[in-house]
Amino acid sequence: MEKQCGKSIFSGTFTQLLASVSGSLFAISDGMTYGWTAPMLPYLVSEESHIKTTKEEVEWLETILMVGSFCGLPTTIYLVDKIGRRKSLLLAALASLVGWIIIGIANNMIYLYVVRFMFGMIGNMSFVSMPMYIAEIAESKIRGFLASIVYLQMLVGFVIVYSVGPYLPFYTTPVVGAVVLIFELLIFWWVPESPYYLLFKNKPDEARTSLQYFRPGKDVEIELKEITRAIERQKSEKGRIQDIILVKSNRKAILIMTVLNGGQHIVAISVILMNLHVILNSAGSIYMDSAHAGIVFSVIMLISAKVASFQVDKYGRKALLLVSTVLTGFCLLSIAIYFNLKLTYYDVRSVSWIPIVSVMIYACTFKLGLGIVPIVITAEIFPAKMKAMGMTIADAMYVIGAIISVQLYIWLESAYGMHVPFYVFSIGSFSIAIFIVYYVPETKGKTLEEIQLLLKGEKYVPSHKSDPLLTADI
Structure with a gap:
């Protein structure tokens, strides 16, 4: 079967x-x-x-x-x-x-x-x-x-x-x-180049050849006409940059993506990926060296991301995000407490497994939700005419979050010790979880029109689902 x-x-x-x-x-x-x-x-x-x-x-x-x-x-x-x-x-x-x-x-x-x-x-x-x-x-x-x-x-x-x-x-x-x-x-x-882009550049013959390449053995004329109509509609719906702020639904979408994209780094993903061996060497674990731990860490992330890609439509975006941020927060808190005890000259040799286990669980929990769901939501939460602009701004927030988190880690680790940045990152993770509970909508199973009405705070009437205009990609 x-x-x-x-x-x-x-x-x-x-x-x-x-x-x-x-x-x-x-x-x-x-x-x-x-x-x-x-x-x-x-x-x-x-x-x-x-x-x-x-x-x-x-x-x-x-x-x-x-x-x-x-x-x-x-x-x-x-x-x-x-x-x-x-x-x-x-x-x-x-x-x-x-x-x-x-x-x-x-x-x-x-x-x-x-x-x-x-x-x-x-x-x-x-x-x-x-x-x-x-x-x-x-x-x-x-x-x-x-x-x-x-x-x-x-x-x-x-x-x-x-x-x-x-x-x-x-x-x-x-x-x-x-x-x-x-x-x-x-x-x-x-x-070949995508047929969509070729039609956008008024190259219908090249677009037809491209579509025939990607649809071997099929009649592409109907799909070609549909793409042409979609392009004509989108060309007539150019969004203004100020609408990102002036329109309530766009404003809420940008805030959500700023927190989720920047939040991926506020929970230390860039710091851990770029400093994994240094962090584990500083932990002084006797159970696994940092080189082997790095391999296991990356494999766990790969497996977890694959699992999450199949579960995001089953359990919903919000549930995966919430579970991910809470568990990630506890992992970061465990690492912080371990380094805090180590700094106070507490004999941590018997519990030197804590940083490695915490990092491995972190690899799983992060990629289970916060590491993959924002990618899905970004494509859903912006209307078609604002999608390119919204995704660019969301990407900028991702980069800014990475810069801030890396610099914060370098400064706090140098000034106060390894435990302080991880306390800060754990607080950030729990704070994002609270934001998700009260502000992030569940988009699972909803049309793009339903999502836009949800962001605007308007009630969606189920009887309108049969109306093609209502369920269209706005």
Whole structure:
């Protein structure tokens, strides 16, 4: 029965799968980039390092990635519409390839700073371009599955960098990253631009050819006309930037996404991903070394994210968010208490398993809700005419939250000790849980029109569900 179901879902979608998998290989490289500092910071400040540097200098490698991502927002918005989704992805892959080559041969911190800044800009471009590309090529029956590939590939990148970084020479990680990107360039080069974008640029013949590629053996004329009508409607519904603030539903949507996107970092995800080995080394556990712990941590995140992608429509967005933030808060609190006891010279050897267990549970609980649900809600909570603008602002909040959390950790850890930032992050997690209870609506099973009325505080009348105008994507 399952085989038959699987066959009916994926039948005739090979070209869509090929485009989605090959085009999202950058996410493996991006995951490696994001987690690269965890195994590399201990090496760079050690006596064996081929680059002479200091602890203060290497800490900027974390922040500069986020700064690059923030600075890349205007470039991303321009290129995605100017040269298209496919060319933006190819350009980002080529630039990333050059970046890994530079890291592999770098003998000075300046090179690492420049490349990390560039990686931030590139990652931003890729993570905006690819979801748009997938949405525009995919059939509705597998759109959700294809969209999840990007984030699962990113977690594969974490598994790779945590597995390779601590054990093999410095240049090994750049070589792996470069090979992944070469495969993307070789395969994705032959994949066409999305038919949606080609029609938007008034190229109907190229759009027809593209749609025929993604719908092999099918008559595409009806779908082509539907896409054309959708584009004409959206061109007539250009949203004003001030409507983000002036319209109540948009204002509430921005607040929700600011808290959820920024909140992912206020609960320390960037801090832990970038400093996992340093944190566990400081904990002094006798049960598992930090290198092995990093591998287990990344694998748990990957499995948890996969499970969450199947459960978000079953249990709802709000329930997963609430469970995730509360459990994550307790994990962070446990780590904080452990480091607090260690600072007071309490003999923690018998309980040195606490940081490792807490970090592993954290990997599971974070990706179960807070690490994946905001991605789903972002696409639901903004009306069509404000979606691009709203998602860009939401992405900016994500980057700002990352910068704040990393800098907060560096300052508090240096000034007061490892326990203080984790107390702050645990308080942040519980605070977000309270916000979710009272302010985040449940969007499971609701049409986009219902969600907009919910945000506006208006009552939805079920009898109108038969009206096509009511259930349309506004």
